[in-house]
Amino acid sequence: MRIEQKLQSTLWANEALQKLKEELDALLSSDSLHIPKEPGGWWHQYVCPEHHVELLFDPAERDAHSFQCPHGCRIEGEAYRGAWLVFKHQSMARYALQAAAIYAGINEPSYAELAKQIIINYAAQFPQYPVHPDAQPWMLKGRAFHQALTEAIWSTTILRAYLLLHDEGVGFNETEKATLDAFLSMLEESMVQYRQILIHDRQNAENNYTAWLNASLSCVYAIRGQQELLQGLIDGEGGWKHHLSIGVKPDQFEFEGSTYYHIFVLRAYLISAEMAERFGVDLYHIQAEQDQSMRGMFDVLVGLADDQGMLPALHDGPLARVPFAREIAEIMEIGLAHYGNELYAPLLGEAYRQMDGEARRISLEALVYGEGDANLTNAGLLAGRNTLLLKDSGFIVGRKAGNPLSYLADFGPHGGSHGHYDKLHVSIQYEGGTFTPDLGVVPYGSSLRKQWFAETVSHNTVSIDGQSQAEHSGLCKLFTESEQAVYTWLQSDEAYEGCILNRHLLLSGEWLLDWFEVQLSEERTIDWWMHPLVKPHAADGAWVRNSDGLGALGYAGHGYDQVKLTDYYETEEGDSLGLAEQLDLLLTPKMLTLQYTPDSDTTKSLHQSIVAFPGMSLLRVETPGTSIDPSQALSGLLQRQMGKQANFIQIYKLGPAVHASWEASEATGTVETNNEASTIEHAHVIGMNSSHGQLVISTRSQEAVCVLDREQGLVVTWRDKHE
Structure with a gap:
């Protein structure tokens, strides 16, 4: 649709x-x-x-x-200057598109001339840049x-601005055309060369670079009609x-299992599809060999978002x-x-x-790409979504009707150069957002990228002997849904030598x-970590300041x-759960x-x-804050146990705390189930297993008796209170 x-x-345009x-x-x-002459x-590297x-x-x-810096620091240096120039060049390309969009709306020639000036000036300047001598190896x-x-990303913005002007009938004189042709030829030569290196020489065709090299070349070929x-x-x-x-x-x-790079690649795909559409070629509905599609890539984002429409920062990528x-x-x-799915609106x-x-839609993205009058404030649309299990990527989002809490767990492949040492990490979400998010990652020029944000201790999982987990994949041992609950059993046996980690997540109503x-x-x-966005307060005890x-x-x-x-932490009876001699x-x-x-909000x-x-x-x-501003410290929670075995058991509930009790047993025994071990609703406990006890969780109408069995996972007996 034209602007x-x-x-x-x-109503918004x-x-x-x-x-x-x-x-x-x-x-x-x-x-x-003003277009800087420097590349x-x-x-x-634009980070304090x-x-x-x-x-x-x-x-x-x-x-x-x-x-x-937002905190008042003033910084100088060539690395920061170079990074600033990236932002400046990108903003100038954006202003070319913005000027073209305004012209397309009101037909005021001065805006077309401004867009042309930016495009042609860059086209003239591009051949003056050498292959960058300061790039990292x-x-x-x-x-x-x-x-x-x-360069590929920047070029697509410049070339989309040109195409928008062309669509609106804006002409270029012969000198301008010659300048643009020279730019397109050099850009094409560069992108073809980079593709040769990446796809054939390095045998790394799956790299996210490839999608952007393709997008840039697609724009070139669309302009030339090739x-x-x-x-x-x-x-x-x-x-x-193929990609x-x-x-x-x-x-x-x-x-790579990264929300950021998922969107990064999808955006490149969409630019290529936009160019193909100019020749009557429809990529929007193409499916790859294993049914991968752009629509599927959109829908998986809907499944991963919290109830407010905010996406999690899985692996490398900013939180916001x-x-x-x-x-x-x-x-x-x-x-x-293109797809008309109303569930995209809350994410937008x-x-x-x-x-x-x-x-509300008052941005360039809305004016250029938006259509219709979707309701962007109806976050309630997301509340009724189903559980999402990404078996190949190794993520699961557990949801249960009636419960405002949900969870997102990570058990899959490491994620390569953009992965984190975070297997069995869990984020707890609720209708108002996320309590314990993945903290995201800072710009790569920051030392905290590897010193904190990629390490195990910055995630809501377990670390052993002060070490981060090995680069590995975990697995989902069991996933079931029943009338009473959603159950997930995740396992990792390669995080540490001689170590098996099992995480059991049971979400009732x-x-x-x-x-x-x-x-x-x-x-x-053994250290169990939790990084909430709000400070943990003691509801039935007290915190004792560390004064030693x-x-x-x-x-x-x-x-x-x-x-x-x-x-x-100190209990009401005065038991201090501190370190070393207090254990x-x-x-x-x-x-x-x-x-x-x-x-x-209580x-x-x-x-x-x-x-x-x-x-x-x-x-x-106290730990660094989220990747939005690590200097704004968070108050986290650490549970530490020492030994050959440990159990960390938490029950979360919005509103009043759940009533729960631990019934210890010195004996060990077995757990039987009626028929199928994989269905938790039929479990019948006839003895104690190696956890030496059972957890009883009570609500007004029902009790859940939970026993851990190493062969069958978490076995649960549901008992109605009136029985």
């Missing part, structure tokens, strides 16, 4: 165009639309070395050699930027169809970042236009909220049970350097309760009931 038509047929026009007019009046560097937060970028700034080197990848070359780019080795079949797993998630929100908005606008609304503070069992071949220190100067936890490296011990003060298992209250309080076993330390720790 001129959107102004007539939608006129306001969006006016906002974009005012922004561009202000930049023109301040003479800020850009690597944007990931002290606070590890992305530096501020003002597109109205004509030039800059000193760069400001591992990079595919670009000209206008350190990375060929950045359908045969574009078709070869779709059908050939490393082409659109979809190897770069996306059969469960529709990008092969305005340029990333723009990318989400772009693909979701296109997805809505959340992207706009991150960009502009509210969920009212509560979530998380039972993490660790089995070791020898006695070791032990800020560290006995280990160095692997993220432990970033953790500060702040408090010990044996708790003589019998005890139920403890913690409370988390976001935004001072109706949304999450209660965590903990089975505290003898020998457990329950500690509150």
